[in-house]
Amino acid sequence: NTADTRQSLETELNGATPQRQISILQQLVTENFKSDPPYALQHADTLISLFESTGATGQDYLEALQQMATLQVGQGLLDEAKANAEKLAAGAQLLAERNRHIQSLKTQGVIARIQSDYDGALDYFQRAAALARQHDLPDAAVQVEYEIAIIYYFMGKHADAIELLKSIQPKVEQANNQLLAGKVLNILGIVYANQSRFEESLDVMLTALEIQKSLKNKGAQQALLNNIGVTYNRLGKIRQALDIYIESLDLAVELKDVQSEALALINIAAIQQDLGDYEPAQANLSRGMAIARQLNDKNLIAQGLNSSAEYYLVKADFAKAIQLSIQALTLADSSGDKTTAVKPRQNLAKAYLAQGDIANALLYIEQAITIAAELENKSNLSKLYKQLADIYQQDGRYAEALSAHKRYSELNNEVFNNESDKKMAALRARNESLQKDRKIEAMANEQKVQAIQYQNELTLRDQVSAQAEFQRYIFAALITLLLCVLFMIYRRRLQTRLNKQLSQLVKDRTRELAAKHIELERAYTVMETQSLTDQLTKLHNRRFLMQKLPEDLANTPADANEQDFVFLLLDLDNFKQVNDTYGHTAGDLILIQFSDLMKQVFRSSDYTIRWGGEEFLVVMRHMNRANAPAYAERLRRTVEQHNFDIADGSSINMTCSIGFACFPDTQGESPILSWNQVIDVADICLYAAKKSQRNAWIGVEKLAAHTGFQDLISDMSLSVAANQVKIVSSIAADEIVWD
Ligand SMILES: Nc1nc2c(ncn2[C@@H]2O[C@H](COP(=O)(O)OP(=O)(O)OP(=O)(O)O)[C@@H](O)[C@H]2O)c(=O)[nH]1
Secondary structure (H helix, E strand, O other), X not given: OHHHHHHXXXXXXXXXXXXXXXXXXXXXXXXXXXXXXXXXXXXXXXXXXXXXXXXXXXXXXXXXXXXXXXXXXXXXXXXXXXXXXXXXXXXXXXXXOHHHHHHXXXXXXXXXXXXXXXXHHHHHHHHHHHHHHHOOOHHHHHHHHHHHHHHHHHOOOHXXXXXXXXXXXXXXXXXXXXHHHHHHHHHHHHHHHHOOOHHHHHHHHHHHHHHHHHOOOHHHHHHHHHHHHHHHHHOXXXXXXXXXXXXXXXXXXXXXXXXXXXXXXXXXXXXXXXOOOHHHHHHHHHHHHHHHHHHOOHHHHHHHHHHHHHHHHHOOOHHHHHXXXXXXXXXXXXXXXXXXXXXXXXXXXXXXXXOOOHHHHHHHHHHHHHXXXXXXXXHHHHHHHHHHHHHHHHXXXXXXXXXXXXXXXXXXXXXXXOOHHHHHHHHHHHHHHHHHHHXXXXXXXXXXXXXXXXXXXXXXXXXXXXXXXXXXXXXXHHHHHHHHHHHHHHXXXXXXXXXXXXXXHHHHHHHHHHHHHHHHHHHHHHHHHHHOEOOOOOOEOHHHHHHHHHHHHHXXXXXXXXXEEEEEEEEEOOHHHHHHHHOHHHHHHHXXXXXXXXXXXOOOOOEEEEEEOOEEEEEEEEEOHHHHHHHHHHHHHHHHXXXXXXXXXXXXXXXXXXXXXXEOOOOOOOXXXXXXHHHHHHHHHHHHHHHHOOOOEEEEEEEOOOOOHHHHHHOHHHHHHOOOEEEEEOOOHHHOOOO
């Protein structure tokens, strides 16, 4: 029929007067506007040429311009649409046609938005809103505010978008504008989803879908289906998402909406890739990308490039993945849409990590984290922190890995516990009870119908057969009731099982996280221990003493018994000769054996430290200083009597010299020397032991009050002569050489 009408109108067109031609073209454009946009576009073009050739500027001309611009936007002919919208604005101003002027500004805003010029779009829409308010056109104002909210969303200003949408909602309801109500709910759903408020998002979008279905508005249904798909995807329900995207693709094809078709194809490809269906994914992706490139839609191209990059990541072609991700990143950054700017960075970090390029992996993951934090997308952020932890771990930076991992698990818990489970359960329960109510209502209706039929039949039949019929009816009703009860029991069981599975999932996740933490903490402890140990002798090193001793001294009460600290410095005699004669390896072996002898002689609670080279320090804690000479002598004798193995199978004898001093340096009076200075005094004693005879020990048991550290250091023999120092030694006092 439509074809026939078209045919006869087209035939009539040729011979008609200009006036008649205009009315035929108007009819062709209006009738085909929705059902066949390319056809309508072609005739709108002719119509406008006709108007312009006759110099017309009236209402009909403006209407044609508006139709034309709208059709061109729908077909992706943005430059042409913009030119017509500008003509419309000029014409509308000339005729003081406010509504049309607002309409033209709106169209220009939409074009700027599609071209990703969000500042420009915001400017057009704000001008349109101001115009609407100025001329008291509330309906038009609300329409434009809705467009502004969309721009806020694109700019990543989510809080502003939500606030504006919520202020629009009551106005839309008051005006009973179902169409706009559906759109407002849709975009609200998208913004919620971007804030990881997925349940609220799903809730409003499903309501919006109902509205659009009741309005039979397929275009809006198509857009909603796409967004619902995205939300299912974010919730990890990828099969539901796939079904919804396929429904959305069918509708886009039916509507000849190429942009939506491309979007659905790219979305389908991404899910198929997740499911491991690489071949169909590649086919859909290249179909979608071809359309996106034709439309020059930067966001879509960037999304498609991301999917391709992910494909190459899976295939371990990291160079290709990097190349595609950098293209996607450049496009996303130039379009200013932050929501598409995270993914390429995430993929780059993965690819660089796989290539062992930690610096670049860190660079991109940190950028991704900054952007995701700005967008307040917690679920995304939590994944990014996990990736960051993996990078640090691979780099051996366990402390940083641990803290990134902690951040990941905090965020993960926030998203998980964001009452998500409760809300999901509530939502599910609400849907189920709605369905149940509907079923019960349907059964009740059925029964009513049956009852009426039964009444009718009753009048026709005799009493006896009616009685039998009645019994049968009661029986059927009972069976129906029984089936209802069984169905309800079954649903409840199913629900319980689902809840169990969910809580098991949470437990498993928590266990996994705990195990990971223990692993990282263990690695961290090993690293700490290594940094405090000497690699050759496995004794403690200087760093250990600096870390431990101040704390020990602080925890020792000044007035307690047996609370002396004795610092012994030990040095092997003529060790250089051993190295020179038997080689460095033999020297190393002797150092190790010497360390073992130290461990035999001293208590396990004493600190045995490799002080440097062939010099060692022992710190004996919590002891009576009167016992120090016995320990020094025992070590001297043990070393003297020991046969040190050297690498060639033979053994040699060695001796050592020892100097020691006690802390606190005075007893009962306030101490003069710090523990560091006490070690310096022990060093003077060691030096004197070497100088006097070697294979000997000299110690300072205590100092007289008011002895100066400088005096001791500059000339010990004077302090000894003045009886300011109490010396104990294996050498006779008059044989000690101090200088
Ligand atoms: N094999 C080996 N030798 C070391 C190590 N650390 C230091 N040395 C050597 O130890 C020797 C110390 O020599 P000197 O300081 O002259 O002292 P000495 O020969 O022991 O003589 P006195 O201490 O005066 O009895 C040097 O030859 C160092 O090279 C090590 O880890 N392994």
